[in-house]
Amino acid sequence: MxxxxxxxxxxxxxxxxxxxxxxxxxxxxxxAQELQPLTIVTDDGEHHFQVELAATEEDRSRGLMYRRSMPADHGMLFDFERIRPVSMWMRNTYIPLDMLFIDADGTIVRIAQDTEPLSERSIRSGQPVLSVLELNGGTARRLGIAAGDRVEHPLFAR
Incomplete structure (x- = not known):
């Protein structure tokens, strides 16, 4: 007993x-990270989002890992601090994402659409970029967001 x-x-x-x-x-x-407004300007108009900023190595490494969902108008903006070739992956990321690769002036240079959850395959920027914006998979297609469109956020006003 x-x-x-x-x-x-x-x-x-x-x-x-x-x-x-x-x-x-x-x-x-x-x-606990504060959300920041971000706008994508396309030929059809403006699309508004609330994003988390991944500005530290720790934030960038974690990204959206372990999340099971994300509101439709939310995303994560990765600040790589300098222009360079970037490679992303979906390790421990459960939701499909659109990855928008963005140059220093806020121009979208490439979009990887509907990336595969939990994949460790490298997703490359294709050219040096300053930032990557991750949105829910299918958002770029649904809103008509394309390479050449412009992202407005203080990160691109340096």
Missing amino acids: VDPSVRGLAAAVFALMALVGLSALAVPPAA
Whole structure:
């Protein structure tokens, strides 16, 4: 038979572990990060989004990993701090994404549409870029966003 004081302590520890575990599951990675407005200007008009900025190596490495969903008007903007060739992947990323590769003046130079969730295949920029914008898969096609369109965000006003 287990001593009642030990049983009570074990129950308290288990309850605390369950509470911590559940709260960790309820908060997606980078949930505390402030959203910033971003606009994509196309021939058909403007499309407005709220984005998280991935400006540190840690943020860029984590990206949208482990997320199971993202609101339709949200995204993540990766700031690579300098113009360079970029390679992305979908490791531990559960939702399909459109990756918009953007040069220093905010011009979209390439779009990788509907990238494959959980894939470790490299998705290359094709030329040096300053940034990548990740949106829900199919967004570029649905809104008619194409290479040559312009992204408006303070990152491109340097």
